[in-house]
Amino acid sequence: MVELEGRRRQILRVVIDDYIMTAEPVGSEAARQRHGLDISSATVRNEMAALEELGYLQQPHHSAGRVPTDHGYRVYVDSLVTEERVPPTERLRIRRTLTATEFDQAVEQAARALAVITECASVATTPQLPQQVVRHLHLIPLGPRHAIAVIVTDAEVVEGKTVEFEQPITATECDRLSQEISRRIAGRPLIDLTDGELATVIGQAAHHQRVLDQIGRLLRERFRRLPGRVRTEGQANILKQPEFQDARRAQPVLSALEQAEAVTALLGDGSASREVRVRIGSENVLDELRDCTVVTATYHVAGRAAGAIGVVGPTRMRYGRVIGLVRFLAESLGDTLEQL
Template sequence: MSEERRLAVLRAIVEDYVHTREPVGSRVLTERHGLGVSPATIRNDMAALEDAGYIAQPHTSAGRVPTDKGYRLFVDRLAEVRPLTTPQRRAIETFLSEAVDLDDVLGRAGRLIAQLTGQVAVVQYPSLRLSGLRHLELVPVGGRRLLVVVITDTGRVEQRYLDVVGRPGQGAAVTAVETDAGALPGGGCDEPVLDEGSLGELRARLNAAAAGKRLSELPAAFVRVVGDLAPDLAPLARGVADLVVDTLGAEREERIVLAGTANLARAEMRFEQGLSPVLEALEEQVVLLGLLTEMFADPRGPRSDGESETETSWGESGVGVRIGHESRLDGLTEASVVASGYGSDGDTVAFLGSIGPTRMDYPGTIASVRAVARYLSRVLPN
């Protein structure tokens, strides 16, 4: 049997099944795809593909449907990513460029992916662990409290409070108070202990030390700042530095945006095991984040012994694909995840993607995810 013809038959089966959602027979392939051989020859090719595990017969007298292994071969070797149309590209760029802040741009990115693919979109907030410090602001509040505003290079804003006891020059001590910016901690407004001169100097030194550095580099940079300051400012500087590092490194702050969940209820999104397992998997945001992070390291997923080493590479396409059981998540055994990283200045700071049935339009989904990731990278703060 011709290897090229076998691949052509598999491509035709995948494309027809994705389009019709019905098992594909040899006669249909002959009529629709002009493969240039008889139905009997195509049946022989289909039997070989079935023996190799690329297609399966769901029930007697039915046509064939792709397996996870068949979809994988299709994605790795057969799928041709369709470029978006000029109107689609312009619509994406315009829609994202109109966002007013980080929350808005990520929400818009999710809605775009869901609309373009007709599936569920997942967009990770820029990881604080992968972010750098763009600017640090110190604002005295109520005399004895300091509002520390951390602005990352991805536009994310985090706000924390420090309680300050004593005065610079008198061995000031600090205590971190983790509260939302809108909820000022309680306590009396005693005589101010923080003067603008000291805060201005501390602010300038910490910002200068953090310029162009990632989280992993900040502790050492801040240690040098504390060591160079006069003893009266050192405790306050150490407290602010520790709070900034803890804030940027806090895994509890990782979160995602989901959009298009209602798309799962559409008839064409049918799952054999029902919708509940998929919805439950989507609710496990920590698990989803772990999957996206793992895909960055190995976009193709675990390979069985003797299986081809061919894989969809993040380096080449910028998009990773996990199909069915490759995700190793019970709720997503009938689903595929197509994801890409995004970030400014060529640095990946987070991931986004689309989740739908394994019977998805892979070329269209890959193109949509890749396009939104690229445009999102462009509109992020530089």
């Protein structure tokens, strides 16, 4: 990408800044006046025409003001805007709302805070089970032939399912079995246990084959749930944005946000990078989100990427602020989870 020269650069910034605030096409005179440019409107017009030529701006119709293109926003985000550091008082206020004592609840609170502050929709995944380290697998006897299998991970997430025995089993045997299996799989992240390996590890525990099969399946099922559950908050905020006043525009966006798989994909590609990712308009794979920008970040627990949190709003978004907030909330959420 060609670097933009000083004044042209500044004008692009001014136009986008103005449009983000007003949601109205920006004219040459308006841009000049409202941002104290020391050049004539004619010059501004010339530069704007050039910026349009370059694909950064466009006109909704002839003889209207200019509006940024996705391309323009991209340049803006990459090199024109500076991330706003969240001010201390706001930090404090946000941190105060993160009071949860449970994983899922903490994620919910962080997502909600993000939605409220940005006035956009927010999305987040709960920590991914497969990345968590197994601490223990316990069989709680229910009757002579049934037990509940409980997995305890380092994140203390507990998942349980019934297993059925081929033949009656005593509580003591049940206990021994628990310990044997635990010993074999404890201390490793679930994700490291491949299907084949799992079969071997479990298979060696010999008798009570049926139970072991079931536990194997149970573990494998958890794999499939890889990205954790997904939460969406503040969907209704989309309707506050002027560009989504028409329900027919808003409807596809909200529909997309309701589909867990779609949202997962948004947050997905879970690269462990600590950078904030910004996907603008058509950069999103989802066609329904072609008028939206998605800003996401990964949160980390114990040094490992645990999940992601982000914001979905109109492409006309206060990027500096939102990026700062997403980064801060990802960090805060990580910290909060760390302490649990």
